[in-house]
Amino acid sequence: MNRIYKVLIISLLIWATVSTTLFSYYYIQYTNLQIQLNVVENRIIRYKKALDAINETLHTLNSSYIVLLSNYEDLLTRFHNILNKSVAILVIDYGKGHREIYKIEFISGVNDTAFEILKSVVGDIKYKYYEAYDDVFIECINGVCNHQVSENSGYYWMLYINFELSPYGAMHTIIHDGDIVIWNYTLVSW
Incomplete structure (x- = not known):
């Protein structure tokens, strides 16, 4: 029976070592993925802020474009009226x-x-x-x-x-x- 205990103890030690090694490996992988996820989340937040700033700029440009287009149409109307006077x-x-x-x-x-x-x-x-x-x-x-x-x-x-x-x-x-x-x-x- 000693032999069975030895085999069991060795098996238990091998299992404990393998499981601890695997646990450590997966924990390190999890930690690395968590760090990468945080980096990606921070990038997404920065990109969202950048997109919001771009959207605001586009909105301002669009408003300016509408004003310019209106002024252009007014000038065309005036020019047309001068030509047709x-x-x-x-x-x-x-x-x-x-x-x-x-x-x-x-x-x-x-x-x-x-x-x-x-x-x-x-x-x-x-x-x-x-x-x-x-x-x-x-x-x-x-x-x-x-x-x-x-x-x-x-x-x-x-x-x-x-x-x-x-x-x-x-x-x-x-x-x-x-x-x-x-x-x-x-x-x-x-």
């Missing part, structure tokens, strides 16, 4: 030799109707909008108003473009560069 002559003829003449700058495609040009100069305009025609009928300019003098005649504001009676209403008469727009208060018979 047109000039017309507006004559308001009150009759009996009393006329007002204006040189009007306008932008083609923006404020280029006879009505818009009249509104840009005259502060006191009375008109009636007719939805069926999508247009206006000018009733008064600077206190001079239409009035019927008889059953078949009256004084009314008439619109002429380049000395020809406009076939359209004031909101649909497009003015071009160099046009002469005349609002003539005249006796009309029908």
